[in-house]
Amino acid sequence: MRLIIGGTHQGKLDWYLRTSGxxxxxxxxxxxxxxxxxxxxxxxxxxxxxxxRMVQQGKDVQAAMERYLQCFPxxxxxxxxxxxxxxxxxxxxxxxxxxTGRLCCLLAQxxxxxxxxFCGIAMTLKATEEDGQNEDHTGAAR
Numbered sequence: 001m002r003l004i005i006g007g008t009h010q011g012k013l014d015w016y017l018r019t020s021g022x023x024x025x026x027x028x029x030x031x032x033x034x035x036x037x038x039x040x041x042x043x044x045x046x047x048x049x050x051x052x053r054m055v056q057q058g059k060d061v062q063a064a065m066e067r068y069l070q071c072f073p074x075x076x077x078x079x080x081x082x083x084x085x086x087x088x089x090x091x092x093x094x095x096x097x098x099x100t101g102r103l104c105c106l107l108a109q110x111x112x113x114x115x116x117x118f119c120g121i122a123m124t125l126k127a128t129e130e131d132g133q134n135e136d137h138t139g140a141a142r
Contacts, residue, residue, distance in 0.1 A: 001069060002076045003111040005104065011120035012078045013045050019122075020076075038064065042072045047079035048100050055096045061103060069110075079104055 006012045017023070028039035030050025035057060044050070054061045069075060083101045088094050108114050114126040 001074060001107065001111045002113045002115075003104065003107045004076065004078045004115050004117060005081055006117035008080045010117050012080075012117045015117050015120055015122060016043070016076060016078065022076075035059065038068045038071060042074065043076045043078070044068070045078045047077050047103070048082050048096075051100045051103060052096045055092060055099055061099050062106070065103060065107070077107060 004012050004016055013027070017027075022043065026041055027043040027045050028041040030039070030044060030046035030048070030053075033039055033050065035053055039050075051061050054064060079100065082097050088097070108126065111126060112128045113124070115122045115124055117123075
């Protein structure tokens with residue numbers, strides 16, 4: 001599994017599609033996918049929006065992610081960083097940020113590769129031997 005994080009509008013999806021050769025047909029959008037079923041594609045964009053919608057409906061986010069990863073063990077998950085800034089007054093907003101942060105921590109522990117994208121440039125935070133990739137921090141082949 002691969003986790004790609006970064007601030008909003010930093011080019012996470014564009015970078016991933018460009019460096020992986022994948023297409024939008026492989027991407028599920030956490031902002032719009034139905035919550036009654038799991039994402040049905042190996043790439044999940046907008047994890048933070050999916051978590052927000054799940055929290056609003058009182059669903060178990062970690063259990064749903066576990067089921068998704070059973071279906072797609074080599075999933076690529078893209079998520080905005082949401083833990084910085086002023087702590088929201090709204091309890092649902094606070095719960096969403098907390099759930100997203102905890103889920104990203106769990107995903108990062110399990111991931112073979114974790115990248116942070118800033119201004120369209122990748123910084124590799126974690127890379128294991130099993131990930132089978134031979135790239136530097138820019139996504140260019142060595």
